Amino acid sequence: MKPIKALGIATMLNEKVLDVFYFQISESDQNKNSITKLDEDAYSKLADLKDLKIAENKEIIEVNLAEDKKIEDVPTAFLKLHLISLKQFKPNELNLDNIFNVLETLAWTSKGPMMLNDAQKELLVSKANGSNFKINSVDKFPPLTDYIIPEKVRIADTARVRLGAYLGEGTTVMHAGFVNFNAGTEGPNMIEGRVSSKVFLSKGSDLGGGASTMGTLSGGNDQVVSIGENSLVGANSGVGISLGANCIVEAGLYLTAGSKVTLLDDENNELKTLKALELSGVSNMLFLRDSVSGKIIGKANNTNFSLNEILHVNN
Amino acid sequence: MKPIKALGIATMLNEKVLDVFYFQISESDQNKNSITKLDEDAYSKLADLKDLKIAENKEIIEVNLAEDKKIEDVPTAFLKLHLISLKQFKPNELNLDNIFNVLETLAWTSKGPMMLNDAQKELLVSKANGSNFKINSVDKFPPLTDYIIPEKVRIADTARVRLGAYLGEGTTVMHAGFVNFNAGTEGPNMIEGRVSSKVFLSKGSDLGGGASTMGTLSGGNDQVVSIGENSLVGANSGVGISLGANCIVEAGLYLTAGSKVTLLDDENNELKTLKALELSGVSNMLFLRDSVSGKIIGKANNTNFSLNEILHVNN
Amino acid sequence: MKPIKALGIATMLNEKVLDVFYFQISESDQNKNSITKLDEDAYSKLADLKDLKIAENKEIIEVNLAEDKKIEDVPTAFLKLHLISLKQFKPNELNLDNIFNVLETLAWTSKGPMMLNDAQKELLVSKANGSNFKINSVDKFPPLTDYIIPEKVRIADTARVRLGAYLGEGTTVMHAGFVNFNAGTEGPNMIEGRVSSKVFLSKGSDLGGGASTMGTLSGGNDQVVSIGENSLVGANSGVGISLGANCIVEAGLYLTAGSKVTLLDDENNELKTLKALELSGVSNMLFLRDSVSGKIIGKANNTNFSLNEILHVNN
Numbered sequence: 001m002k003p004i005k006a007l008g009i010a011t012m013l014n015e016k017v018l019d020v021f022y023f024q025i026s027e028s029d030q031n032k033n034s035i036t037k038l039d040e041d042a043y044s045k046l047a048d049l050k051d052l053k054i055a056e057n058k059e060i061i062e063v064n065l066a067e068d069k070k071i072e073d074v075p076t077a078f079l080k081l082h083l084i085s086l087k088q089f090k091p092n093e094l095n096l097d098n099i100f101n102v103l104e105t106l107a108w109t110s111k112g113p114m115m116l117n118d119a120q121k122e123l124l125v126s127k128a129n130g131s132n133f134k135i136n137s138v139d140k141f142p143p144l145t146d147y148i149i150p151e152k153v154r155i156a157d158t159a160r161v162r163l164g165a166y167l168g169e170g171t172t173v174m175h176a177g178f179v180n181f182n183a184g185t186e187g188p189n190m191i192e193g194r195v196s197s198k199v200f201l202s203k204g205s206d207l208g209g210g211a212s213t214m215g216t217l218s219g220g221n222d223q224v225v226s227i228g229e230n231s232l233v234g235a236n237s238g239v240g241i242s243l244g245a246n247c248i249v250e251a252g253l254y255l256t257a258g259s260k261v262t263l264l265d266d267e268n269n270e271l272k273t274l275k276a277l278e279l280s281g282v283s284n285m286l287f288l289r290d291s292v293s294g295k296i297i298g299k300a301n302n303t304n305f306s307l308n309e310i311l312h313v314n315n
Numbered sequence: 316m317k318p319i320k321a322l323g324i325a326t327m328l329n330e331k332v333l334d335v336f337y338f339q340i341s342e343s344d345q346n347k348n349s350i351t352k353l354d355e356d357a358y359s360k361l362a363d364l365k366d367l368k369i370a371e372n373k374e375i376i377e378v379n380l381a382e383d384k385k386i387e388d389v390p391t392a393f394l395k396l397h398l399i400s401l402k403q404f405k406p407n408e409l410n411l412d413n414i415f416n417v418l419e420t421l422a423w424t425s426k427g428p429m430m431l432n433d434a435q436k437e438l439l440v441s442k443a444n445g446s447n448f449k450i451n452s453v454d455k456f457p458p459l460t461d462y463i464i465p466e467k468v469r470i471a472d473t474a475r476v477r478l479g480a481y482l483g484e485g486t487t488v489m490h491a492g493f494v495n496f497n498a499g500t501e502g503p504n505m506i507e508g509r510v511s512s513k514v515f516l517s518k519g520s521d522l523g524g525g526a527s528t529m530g531t532l533s534g535g536n537d538q539v540v541s542i543g544e545n546s547l548v549g550a551n552s553g554v555g556i557s558l559g560a561n562c563i564v565e566a567g568l569y570l571t572a573g574s575k576v577t578l579l580d581d582e583n584n585e586l587k588t589l590k591a592l593e594l595s596g597v598s599n600m601l602f603l604r605d606s607v608s609g610k611i612i613g614k615a616n617n618t619n620f621s622l623n624e625i626l627h628v629n630n
Numbered sequence: 631m632k633p634i635k636a637l638g639i640a641t642m643l644n645e646k647v648l649d650v651f652y653f654q655i656s657e658s659d660q661n662k663n664s665i666t667k668l669d670e671d672a673y674s675k676l677a678d679l680k681d682l683k684i685a686e687n688k689e690i691i692e693v694n695l696a697e698d699k700k701i702e703d704v705p706t707a708f709l710k711l712h713l714i715s716l717k718q719f720k721p722n723e724l725n726l727d728n729i730f731n732v733l734e735t736l737a738w739t740s741k742g743p744m745m746l747n748d749a750q751k752e753l754l755v756s757k758a759n760g761s762n763f764k765i766n767s768v769d770k771f772p773p774l775t776d777y778i779i780p781e782k783v784r785i786a787d788t789a790r791v792r793l794g795a796y797l798g799e800g801t802t803v804m805h806a807g808f809v810n811f812n813a814g815t816e817g818p819n820m821i822e823g824r825v826s827s828k829v830f831l832s833k834g835s836d837l838g839g840g841a842s843t844m845g846t847l848s849g850g851n852d853q854v855v856s857i858g859e860n861s862l863v864g865a866n867s868g869v870g871i872s873l874g875a876n877c878i879v880e881a882g883l884y885l886t887a888g889s890k891v892t893l894l895d896d897e898n899n900e901l902k903t904l905k906a907l908e909l910s911g912v913s914n915m916l917f918l919r920d921s922v923s924g925k926i927i928g929k930a931n932n933t934n935f936s937l938n939e940i941l942h943v944n945n
Contacts, residue, residue, distance in 0.1 A: 294924015609924015
């Protein structure tokens with residue numbers, strides 16, 4: 001990778017870094033990884049921070065990232081998540097190994113990130129004095145829009161997109177949609193289902209309401225799913241295989257890697273039966289469950305799906 | 316339509332209207348549409364606003380709506396959404412054409428609505444000084460309860476009901492529920508699934524957890540779905556056709572308009588097979604997928620479904 | 631039950647209790663139920679409250695709970711919800727009868743709980759002066775983490791877990807997950823689906839994305855569902871029966887109590903067909919819908935499912 005220099009505001013708990021908000025990312029002239037705290041003289045000259053008051057529990061840090069190694073510290077974890085969400089790297093291009101061990105579970109609150117026991121104490125104080133204290137999430141990963149607002153993207157409920165999501169222009173994530181870190185969309189796309197970690201949708205595709213893309217983190221699946229261009233994954237359906245371009249999965253059909261698919265020709269004659277996995281990534285497929293025989297059918301997709309332009313053009 | 320006069324508080328960005336909160340709606344004596352800014356003398360006498368401090372970026376506006384035309388401006392868009400949520404009009408009664416073009420994508424934040432680049436700047440400031448700034452949504456439509464709290468309704472997670480939703484008394488929208496603008500319920504109803512734009516449920520019906528009502532905005536469907544009285548759309552099921560009264564769709568079954576339904580008589584003899592679309596709006600139907608033959612079955616519904624009164628009576 | 635003494639901070643509206651946050655729970659020497667307001671002299675000596683300012687609309691109360699009767703008042707309702715979430719009682723061990731009648735529907739806001747008409751007035755004021763006022767929920771039950779942050783648990787979106795949920799250590803509730811009151815997990819567990827009231831998952835089990843556990847509050851089902859150890863309820867699937875240990879329900883399959891299940895031996899010979907209800911609670915079962923015949927199949931589960939340790943160990 002080309003070396004990257006990133007300036008960030010870190011939330012500190014004594015010497016521990018809780019999170020980092022990166023406000024400036026540029027090329028670096030360093031050839032190895034480093035993390036440095038800037039002193040007040042150094043950071044007060046930065047254009048971005050000029051005239052800003054820096055809170056006591058904040059530090060300004062400079063991170064140089066030259067080698068894409070396993071993650072060993074919080075600033076690097078947050079930097080890699082930023083780099084994906086800033087669309088400098090696509091999902092699966094950066095090494096995110098060890099991120100679950102490095103990131104602690106924090107309470108993400110109306111007073112910023114904090115340790116769980118501190119948040120429990122704040123609850124007591126706020127209940128007593130009637131002040132406003134809200135815990136939005138107890139998690140290792142914060143929401144994307146606590147850090148980055150991608151351009152020309154709609155996110156109906158920001159709680160449902162993690163930092164580390166890659167959202168291309170023209171993407172709409174509806175209320176039932178979800179995008180994990182290290183996953184995303186090329187854009188434009190309609191996302192009303194769940195985009196699991198490592199999953200990527202190419203432009204023009206629609207993940208219907210409640211639709212599932214099988215992930216590899218839990219549940220025992222080991223196929224990394226991707227969805228090609230102009231495909232439609234119907235409402236309440238799911239895929240455990242990749243789809244090529246111009247595919248349709250019927251609403252309500254869950255196509256696991258092990259599903260047996262009966263292939264039909266254009267006259268609806270049965271050609272053969274094979275595992276869905278063997279059709280992974282094939283374009284122009286229509287998958288449905290025959291409502292008379294109960295068979296899962298695969299055939300040529302002769303209808304062209306396209307996104308409703310009105311929903312995405314003016315994002 | 317009878318002419319309507321509405322008084323609202325508009326959030327301004329220079330001369331641009333970002334949103335309008337309407338606090339008084341009455342009959343109008345104007346016979347054409349108009350939008351007027353009130354000056355301080357005029358609005359300081361309004362009973363609702365007396366003793367209230369009006370912020371610098373707020374204007375008080377009077378909107379007269381006499382002709383229900385295509386939407387051309389933000390105040391009219393917000394007024395029509397209010398009128399539906401105030402239950403003065405049912406879904407599909409007002410002309411909402413062009414609303415996606417008129418409404419800009421905004422960041423809906425703890426400091427009110429703002430442009431995305433302003434929100435990104437606020438993020439920087441708040442990360443530096445440790446203040447509380449939260450972006451709840453990046454969308455064209457805000458949540459209903461940022462404007463209107465319907466009586467005798469429960470909404471477990473307010474992020475999931477848009478302004479423009481019509482929620483009848485006794486409606487409960489659970490955490491997995493969702494109600495789009497220009498859609499809703501007569502009440503009482505239990506909503507644990509997704510009510511797409513234009514969809515309406517009559518009283519006594521239950522949309523189960525994760526259940527889908529196929530919309531017409533994306534995904535290629537052109538049937539406007541409605542659900543009759545006392546019907547049950549089972550958990551994780553879905554409908555691409557309308558249901559009449561007293562129908563049940565089995566949990567997990569997605570009935571698209573093109574599904575072939577085998578009709579059975581009361582002795583379970585097969586009568587004929589037809590497309591689900593031909594059964595759209597028919598009452599007293601039970602739809603299920605036979606768990607031995609795999610066929611989608613339609614038959615007379617001989618069990619009566621009714622809502623659990625405890626969950627809705629005391630809303 | 632052993633008598634319990636609980637000290638709480640109650641939010642008052644005149645003489646009405648809106649909610650109670652319990653900060654200290656211990657054994658009681660009282661043998662009957664009582665609720666007492668403490669005067670300032672009494673509570674100012676409590677270690678927890680020392681140095682805390684108590685707001686005007688707050689009262690400190692002492693509740694003694696010795697008999698587990700039908701719920702008749704708000705402090706007892708909140709105490710029982712706390713006791714479950716503090717894991718002093720498991721779901722279904724406490725008498726929660728009448729809770730829907732006792733708890734009023736409130737607006738849960740950035741200014742605390744309030745009556746709906748007061749919240750509507752606050753909306754007007756905040757829109758006028760541009761202040762921050764947010765209604766997060768309109769419901770009888772508040773979110774768990776407004777009161778209690780369980781240790782070693784992740785909750786990606788706190789709006790989706792109600793007070794009264796029981797979350798064992800190592801539980802992760804993802805964005806599409808939901809846990810109702812009087813329901814929960816032994817831990818560790820992955821919850822990406824909906825845990826209905828009364829449902830309990832034993833350790834090591836995974837409720838996949840969008841998966842449904844059929845509840846008994848609405849929808850007409852009367853089976854209380856539980857999930858045994860190390861079972862996997864696949865994405866977008868559902869269960870209307872209990873599962874024993876080491877079971878798998880295939881992604882996308884909804885197994886209702888009335889589904890007919892064809893049992894196969896290890897050579898895939900059909901043994902017999904029975905109702906799923908007869909298999910409720912049986913261990914080592916694999917349930918799937920045959921993708922060629924459309925039949926729902928039950929057979930011995932010869933693969934062992936286990937949670938991904940990385941996702942749960944470091945919660």
